[in-house]
Amino acid sequence: MSSSSVCSRDVVVALENGLHMSPSAQIVQTAQRFDCDVRIHKGDKTVDGKSMLDILTLAAQHGTTLTLEASGEGAQEAVDALEKLFVTNFATE
């Protein structure tokens, strides 16, 4: 593993119905493209960003602030890619 880095960023869920199936799937797919670990924090709860089931258990509703965190190779890129999903509102609505 090359120079490991940690990167984190806050995002807000703008989706009307919250982080439901389809957006969760997009997060997982994006996260899985990278070798680094991806975690998502909501308050004091942390889930694995590469686990669909885990993300569903967050029940992140509209307006929720989440912290995206990646560590390991490509952490910066992973967080950038994930943030883009939130910024474009998952290209759905």
Next chain:
Amino acid sequence: MEIKRGIAVSPGVVPGPALVLGTEDFRIPRRFVSVDAVEIELTRFRTALDSVCGEIAENERLASERLGAQYGAIFTAHLNLARDPKLRDEIEVLIREKTYAPEFASSRVLRRYAKFIQNLGDHYMAERAVDIFDLEKRLLRHLLGEQREELSHITEPVLVLAHNLTPSETASLDPDYVLGFATEVGGHTSHTAILAGALEIPAVVGIGPFLSDVSGGETIIIDGNHGEVIIDPDESTLKRYHDTQVRIKTANEKLEQLGRLESKTADGVSIKLYGNIEFPEEVDHCIQRGAEGVGLYRTEFLYLKDDREPSEEDHFDAYRRVVDPIPDLPVVIRTLDLGAEKFPHSLEELAEVSPNPVLGLRSVRFTLRNLGLFKTQLRAILRAATYGDIRVMFPLVSSMLELRQAKMILSDVMEDLEEEGIPFRRDIQVGMMVEVPSAALLADRFAPEVDFFSIGTNDLIQYTLAVDRANPTVADLYNCADPSILKLIRMVVAAARKHDTPVVVCGQMSGDPTYTAALIGMGIRELSATPFSLPVIKQVVRELTIPQAEEIAAHTECLDVARDVENYLRGELKKILPEILD
């Protein structure tokens, strides 16, 4: 260990492996695998999961091609669920470390997630649990493959858990392997309750959502005395319940010895006790408990068993099986008493869609509008009646015209049989259920036209008090002890006495020892109840004198409120039979 509470509808306690009836009727065949087989089982699991992923990917491709990318995305999400590494890990850990069978492990893990999501308090997300259940089903289908066991082929005793048992589901179960029932919905008069009562197995209904807590295969306890279901009981609980089971069995055996004693009051008045049955096999229960015949043979199960209407021979065979062991005792066969709420597939076409089925085309109303079906049953009854003391009874009669029409059809059937030279019983006794207030109010008109009355308290209470007992919001208003019910029973007894028409009381009231003294005091001399309850009823009868019963009945007349009547009667019962089990 987790305890769920519901409505106790059939007594007894029983521990055993759970069988969850889902919409697709999967059953998890076993809970554990042997340590040696773990690697094989892991491979089996991975293969199944890969197949599921392949299947979903194929669906994704088809949906995207044919319907567009946004529909494909639904499957993309499912695929991500199925490919979730965490899911795979968690299931594999259970298989490897706890030697759970893959079916059980998969179900366990997925149901835990589903339940978690359901309980998040987010309505929209809660619905996503459906997607997880869907994944569970796909996975089980692949795991069980050809081995998927049909419900009708259960080969070991199980406790059946379901949202709601449909008549066709229960009819396809082999009663020998069903130890108990527990359902999420239902009340005292639900199909499950009646079936469990008939099979004499413990049942709890109306538990509310609990199936996501159970995978199937694990040990649970159904406590039909207290209305509890215990999931994954700990050792001491299990031990306690085993003891209870033994105690109940001993008590029942003691009561069954009563079967040989006469059913007479302490002052020597004979009170006839009959059994209510659903299946011919239950005649044995009746005989064991000392019943003097079958006071109510409900024939609905004949119609629920297959997807076709029962033939005359189906009826005839069933009736012969009831009457042959007891050719000298009366057997009252009630004609089809189905309501729109529980029509089986075979009769669905004939049923009307009613916003209010209880007040709709049910029971004798239905048979009078479907004379072919009615005549088939009557032919079989008349033919079987040559083999014993079979009597026929029409349910839900609400007007004289209905009774007379039914009797006219019976005569038509006799004519047909006579023309065909087929032996039948011409002087068959004809009775009617008194279970609609109109019939109770006009009992003096009905009495001369029937050979006997049978007061069906369940429907009589429902129609008199305008309460659907299956509706939990009003179920507390349903009460046998309501003064209006007792008054109607008194009216029927008085009318019947004028015309020397015998009156039997059937329904749950006659099987509850609380009401035995009051019923006898009001002049009832014949009771028909589930065979299970006959010994304790007989015990009450034997302790009682007629003047004592009459005094109790007279006292109830001074009370205005059901609760007071009930409390009073319970108090009296304790005096009559201090050792009675609660």
Next chain:
Amino acid sequence: MNLSDFVVAEAILPDLQSTSKEDAIRKMVDSLGKTGAIQPEDQESIVSHILKREELGSTGIGNGVAVPHTKHPSVDRLVATIAIARDGVDFASLDGELVFILFLLVSPPDRPGDHLRALEGISRHLRNQNFCSFLRQSKSSDAIVDLLDEADNDQL
């Protein structure tokens, strides 16, 4: 199945004068015979079939109504007639009362389904109090035929 499908309009007796059950049945069968719906040589046999059915249990089902009926091989389709007896007929009814409305039905033995549907239809209409009271008030065959049409079209 509509009442007008099997009630032979020309055979309706709007004013039956009869003192006995047998006489009433005989007059109704006779009336069917006159219209050609049944053959004269079969009349006696049909009457005795109907009377035999009555012995098993009266078809006088109360409310002043009787539905004498039988199956008979001589007819190839369901035929029926109606009679109104203003003074009533002692039909040994189940309720012990006189009968004022009579539906007489003869059906072919090989068509049991038709027979049952006709009985279902008749009993359904007889439950309608309007139908029964209008029937009793009808003074002519035409009025009765009109009433049957209205009943068939659920206009009562």
